[in-house]
Amino acid sequence: MYEKHFGFTKLPFSVAADPGNFYLSSTHQEALTNLHYGVQSRKGLIAVIGEPGTGKTSLLRMFVASAPPNIRSAIIYDPRISWKTMLRLILGKCGINAPRSDPEGMMRRLETHLKRELKQQRSIVLLIDEAQTLSDDLLEQLRLLSNLESDQEKILQIVLAGQCELEEKLSEAKFAALQQRIALRLQLTPLNAEEVDGYIKFMLQKAGYQGKELFDRSAVERISDYSRGIPRLISSLCDNALLASYRAFEQSVPVERIDKAARDLKIRIQQSDPPAADSPSAAAGQFYFGDQQLGNDDSWQEELDASLADYEEAYRRNPGPSRPQDGRLFMFLALVLITAAALIFFRSGSNHAQVDRSAIGQANSDEASFPAPLEEHQQQGPLMASAFDPLPSLASTKRETVGGHARVFVHTPNYRNEPIVKELGKALQTAGYETPEIRVGSGRTGGDVRFFFPSDRREAKTVKFLIEAELRKRGFPVSLQLLERDGREFQHAAPGKIEVWLPPLLDHSKVNDS
Numbered sequence: 001m002y003e004k005h006f007g008f009t010k011l012p013f014s015v016a017a018d019p020g021n022f023y024l025s026s027t028h029q030e031a032l033t034n035l036h037y038g039v040q041s042r043k044g045l046i047a048v049i050g051e052p053g054t055g056k057t058s059l060l061r062m063f064v065a066s067a068p069p070n071i072r073s074a075i076i077y078d079p080r081i082s083w084k085t086m087l088r089l090i091l092g093k094c095g096i097n098a099p100r101s102d103p104e105g106m107m108r109r110l111e112t113h114l115k116r117e118l119k120q121q122r123s124i125v126l127l128i129d130e131a132q133t134l135s136d137d138l139l140e141q142l143r144l145l146s147n148l149e150s151d152q153e154k155i156l157q158i159v160l161a162g163q164c165e166l167e168e169k170l171s172e173a174k175f176a177a178l179q180q181r182i183a184l185r186l187q188l189t190p191l192n193a194e195e196v197d198g199y200i201k202f203m204l205q206k207a208g209y210q211g212k213e214l215f216d217r218s219a220v221e222r223i224s225d226y227s228r229g230i231p232r233l234i235s236s237l238c239d240n241a242l243l244a245s246y247r248a249f250e251q252s253v254p255v256e257r258i259d260k261a262a263r264d265l266k267i268r269i270q271q272s273d274p275p276a277a278d279s280p281s282a283a284a285g286q287f288y289f290g291d292q293q294l295g296n297d298d299s300w301q302e303e304l305d306a307s308l309a310d311y312e313e314a315y316r317r318n319p320g321p322s323r324p325q326d327g328r329l330f331m332f333l334a335l336v337l338i339t340a341a342a343l344i345f346f347r348s349g350s351n352h353a354q355v356d357r358s359a360i361g362q363a364n365s366d367e368a369s370f371p372a373p374l375e376e377h378q379q380q381g382p383l384m385a386s387a388f389d390p391l392p393s394l395a396s397t398k399r400e401t402v403g404g405h406a407r408v409f410v411h412t413p414n415y416r417n418e419p420i421v422k423e424l425g426k427a428l429q430t431a432g433y434e435t436p437e438i439r440v441g442s443g444r445t446g447g448d449v450r451f452f453f454p455s456d457r458r459e460a461k462t463v464k465f466l467i468e469a470e471l472r473k474r475g476f477p478v479s480l481q482l483l484e485r486d487g488r489e490f491q492h493a494a495p496g497k498i499e500v501w502l503p504p505l506l507d508h509s510k511v512n513d514s
Contacts, residue, residue: 001243001246002242002243002245002246003207005246006209006211006214006242006246006251007208007209007210007211008204008207008208008209009207009208010207010208011207011239012203012204012206012207012209012238012242013203013234013235013236013238013239013242014235015232015235015236017055017057017058017061018058018061019058019061019062019064019065019066020206021203021206022055022058022059022061022062023055023198023199023202023203023231024458024461024462024465025191025195025198025199026195027187027188027189027191028055028059028188029461029465031048031059031186031187031188032059032062032063032066033465034184034186035048035059035063035159035184035186036063036066036067036469037184038157038159038183038184039063039067039071039123039125039157039159040068040071040123042123042153042154042155042157043154043157043183043184044146044149044154044156044157044158044181044183045146045157045158045160045178045181045182045183046157046158046159046160046182046183046184046185046186047131047159047160047161047162047166047167047170047182047184047185047186048060048159048160048161048162048186048188049161049162049163049164049166049167049185049186049187049188050161050163050164050187050188050189051163051164051188051190051230052163052230052232053230053231053232053233054188054189054190054230054231054232055188055231055232056129056161056162056188057077057129057161059161059188060075060127060129060159060161061075063127064127066469067125068469068472068473069473070121070122070123071122071123071125072117072122072123072124072125073125073126073127074089074090074093074124074125074126074127075127075128075129076089076126076127076128076129077129077130078129078130078133079128079129079130079131079133079134079138080133080134080135081138082138083103083137083138083141084103084106086138086141087103087106087107087110088106090110090126091106091109091110094110094113094124096109096110096113097109110148111148111155114148114155114156115150115155117155118150118153118155123157124155124156124157125156125157125158125159126156126157126158126159127159127161128142128158128159128160128161129161129162130161130162130163131160131161131162131166132162132163132164132165132166132169133162134160134162136174139169139175139178140178142158142160142178143177143178143181145158146158146178146181170182189229190227190228190229190230191229191230191231191234192229193220193221193224193229195229196220196223196224196227196229196234197220197224198458199231199234200215200220200223200234200238202458203235203238211251212251212252213252214242214252214253215238215252215253216252216254216255218255219241219253219254219255219257219258222255222258222259222262223237223238223258225269226258226262226267226268226269227267228270233267236261236265237258237261237262237265237267238253240260240261240264240265241253241257241258241260241261244257244260244261245257406432406433406434406456406459406496406498407433407434407435407436407496407497407498408428408433408434408435408463408498408499408500409435409436409439409497409498409499409500410424410425410428410435410439410500410502411439411499411500411501411502412439412502412505413502413503413504414504417502417504417505420471420474420476420505421502423470423474424467424470424471424500427466427470428463428466428467431462431466433463433498446481446503447478447479447480447481447501447502447503448480448481448482448483448500448501449463449464449467449480449481449482449483449498449499449500449501450483450484450485450498450499450500450501451483451484451485451497451498451499452484452485452486452487452490452493452494452495452497453487453493453495454484455495456495456496456497456498457484459496459498460482460498461482463498463500464480464482467480467500468480471505476505478502478503478505480500
């Protein structure tokens with residue numbers, strides 16, 4: 001509704017778990033790296049814990065999208081099913097024909113298939129979202145399923161992603177055996193104040209916004225206070241505030257719109273020093289979202305106070321005339337202003353409309369958004385995604401930075417690495433980066449990623465992660481260093497420019513083979 005008003009190419013704050021809009025905070029980047037490590041190292045059982053809205057589902061989808069070809073993944077989004085149904089879904093995605101009414105037979109066929117995949121250096125990973133809803137029987141069956149292994153390693157990797165209730169459930173004595181089998185625990189924490197600001201700017205950039213600052217510092221601080229750094233709540237607050245500003249014909253979002261959006265969503269700022277749990281007032285200052293109330297019996301009083309505050313603020317801004325003469329004068333001046341505005345509008349309104357339409361059309365043609373996934377890769381049913389098939393890579397679209405298009409220059413120390421560098425260039429282009437040319441030069445480095453302006457740090461981190469992942473796929477265990485250079489000291493420096501200096505890759509390959 002408000003895309004054209006603010007110059008967006010798409011809605012910036014969608015709550016859908018789109019890997020193309022996944023904001024890699026320090027916590028999420030660490031969790032994604034550890035998740036790749038746990039699966040590729042065949043750790044067996046991994047747990048991902050986080051509050052509602054912290055990005056667990058987005059993390060799982062980002063893992064599937066960035067996994068190497070030898071890892072085949074399946075996601076179960078709603079695990080409130082029976083053990084027989086779960087086995088039937090897993091076997092179906094593996095393309096295995098097995099007796100549908102015999103769980104023991106299905107288990108034998110699954111074990112045979114997993115061992116065959118292991119011999120071909122392929123890994124199968126089962127990702128279960130909302131794992132806190134798993135029944136006791138299913139948890140016990142998953143424990144038995146995690147026992148499938150060869151002589152040296154696990155042949156099935158299982159990832160349990162759930163809310164804090166999952167941690168509490170696993171701590172019960174009856175699940176002690178399952179608790180001991182968890183090799184990695186990944187904790188997703190809310191964003192800090194700086195990351196909240198980065199999240200908002202990242203989402204606006206992905207929506208093609210190129211105008212002035214929409215949310216000033218006070219508005220961002222208020223969003224951080226209300227949302228407590230939870231990405232889903234940040235998106236809901238920003239979306240509602242943008243809609244309110246659009247209806248008021250505003251070109252930016254004042255802090256008052258954030259307060260109004262929070263009241264509409266029934267979100268309250270949590271007190272920094274809550275009372276003791278056994279105190280009669282322990283329920284005060286708790287957190288609200290939607291129609292859910294978490295222990296605050298005085299919500300009606302807060303609503304009344306907020307309404308009175310709005311009324312007092314409106315009366316302060318416009319107390320109204322104190323005498324009848326002032327009222328008549330006010331009406332006369334208002335009529336004159338309305339008449340003048342109407343004349344100006346009818347004289348030049350059509351020209352402005354044409355300019356706005358052309359500008360918006362140009363913006364839509366210059367900035368491409370991420371397309372929807374291909375039909376065969378969309379979710380096939382209410383429970384499991386079609387993730388055993390090769391997933392589509394992110395669509396090619398120009399990645400924007402504060403200074404313009406992100407351009408990546410890849411340097412290699414010798415011509416023998418040129419075929420590998422060309423493959424890296426294709427991967428960078430698929431991710432939306434411009435790769436002008438391949439440069440051959442002997443830089444004094446063991447491998448690094450350089451950027452010249454602080455605004456390009458996040459893109460440089462993404463390039464570093466992408467290059468390292470692509471090199472690992474090809475058998476080069478390279479770890480690049482992230483270097484920031486002062487752009488004022490280099491003539492060739494420019495906003496959006498990122499340089500990748502590769503080490504001698506053949507030497508790394510020899511070390512890896514030995």
